[in-house]
Amino acid sequence: MKQKIAVLSGDGIGPEVISQAIKVLDAVAQKFNHQFEYTNALAGAIAIDKTGNPMPDETLQVCLESDAILFGAIGDPKYDNDPNAKVRPEQGLLKIRKEMGLFCNIRPVTTYESLIAKSPLKEDRVRGADLVVYRELTGGIYFGEKGRKGDGSIAYDNCEYSVEEIERISKLAFEAAQPRRKKLTLVDKANVLETSRLWRDVVKKMAPKYPDVEVDFLFVDNAAMQMIVNPTQFDVILTENMFGDIISDEASVITGSLGLLASASIGAKTAMFEPCHGSYPQAAGKNIANPAATILSAAMMLDYFKLFDEANLIREAVQSSIDKGLSTVDINSEKPLSTTAVGDIVANYI
């Protein structure tokens, strides 16, 4: 099989962890006789530095012509704490989501028994947690009309959702629940928001098409509590853009394995795969960052290509390295391996 992959390494540790994922993909290609063709393109702070634009048209063009996008991380401290700056790296992220129509962000969170000691939660609370967040990514208050009124002393952001926007991601979430534990939890604020009431209506109407899936509704404030008090209750969580931003970040820290969390953003024509951790600038260039989240994101990309055996082999390789304690400093502080060493171990396993 031949696949074209756009590679957007971005900022901070992005380039380092992406190199390891490509090393692993190359090992897969060799073993299974596939062809992965990579095209590098600029995104983030590095793109601002070189072109003045965090997501240059050229990069979007490369993405459009690819079967999938492998994304590192974007963000640089020099742009932090200045949300009023005209050009910021995050705008690149919002732009690629919107322009590529990446409407469905998928973030699986699982417990690794060997990492459970790293969890901020008591181990009996989090052991066995295995959930996935389906977050709407191109609508809601992120992309609604926003601005100032009058003399600028009133600001507004409009949140809007259409039935169609809700249906297309809900379909993916229902389908994801079927081969899992068959439980779908819609997180909303239907006791206050009209958009949430529409989400609830749509999901309720779709539910009979998936009779094997149990559907549950949870207000977002309650969901934020339940994620800490009893995270094992969740299977698939479905939610809108802003709530998904908060709940998926909250979920990402409960198992103590942020360095291992992968994500996918699915659109009609293409899809993007990236680690959940950010650009982690303090570690950039030091060969100490954990490449596992990016390698596991590459595995999600192979799932998307329907190369399931290949994807599972990557997951097996990562799991094996963790079980053996062959990990970077975030996981193994006593005998830490380098970023490249972990990449080599996973690639060699394959």
Next chain:
Amino acid sequence: MKQKIAVLSGDGIGPEVISQAIKVLDAVAQKFNHQFEYTNALAGAIAIDKTGNPMPDETLQVCLESDAILFGAIGDPKYDNDPNAKVRPEQGLLKIRKEMGLFCNIRPVTTYESLIAKSPLKEDRVRGADLVVYRELTGGIYFGEKGRKGDGSIAYDNCEYSVEEIERISKLAFEAAQPRRKKLTLVDKANVLETSRLWRDVVKKMAPKYPDVEVDFLFVDNAAMQMIVNPTQFDVILTENMFGDIISDEASVITGSLGLLASASIGAKTAMFEPCHGSYPQAAGKNIANPAATILSAAMMLDYFKLFDEANLIREAVQSSIDKGLSTVDINSEKPLSTTAVGDIVANYI
């Protein structure tokens, strides 16, 4: 001193816990020679049952004529899971906030050493956590224009904030930080939302007036993580209505002491005091609910009346009962006391 107090016991365990708070207030009145005059009024599901309205005009009138409002809890399972129902108990809560102009919700969260074993977080993470959330309560997406468009297939909720709305609560939050650890964290999403950028602008402009307070900015997704990973870093958290709903509920479970958390909602003319826990219908009428959160809410009311010694005595009494293990089943599962017994112990201490 003479004070008029509107008492809205509401639903579920509301009436039981409110009775204990009044018992304790009466003990304070006697000891310090104050006069507290109570007027009961209907709110919540019980008000719907009796009048068809979760917040009857008569109740609002009683509140308007009082110096403060003591509030139990509202909500009844028969109205759950039906956010489309025309009349719902929560509407009563939103109505009283708006009509009384209760723009500032204050929720302190502290660790009780004797309860830390109940925390879902590892004890070393949460030990010493001592924070207070200042949540804007009458603006933002809760009260913006909302509705459906076209054939009803598009829903919208508008989020709006004015400089004035932000200033009045920020002032209270800055002032709260001064006698505490002098740290104020604004939680927003200024990398995406225009309203958040206005919040940041306003807070930045006010900061020089409080040179002793260190001001910090945190995106809400990051705040949701930090609340779990490192809650002791927080002192005063300031945030808008929707983010405050989520973050304060998240904060309420980290210390394992939800049954002890009090809250105040401050307005220009009056203020309302209520426990953070809800109506807990499963426990209603069983004399098992923990009255401590309501009693501590009454203490916050005395602070509001500037009766600081009286308020501190209540806190001392509650602390003493907890230290001695004289608690309801949520805290002391081996030898649980009843709701009324705990109320008696606290009142007798005074």
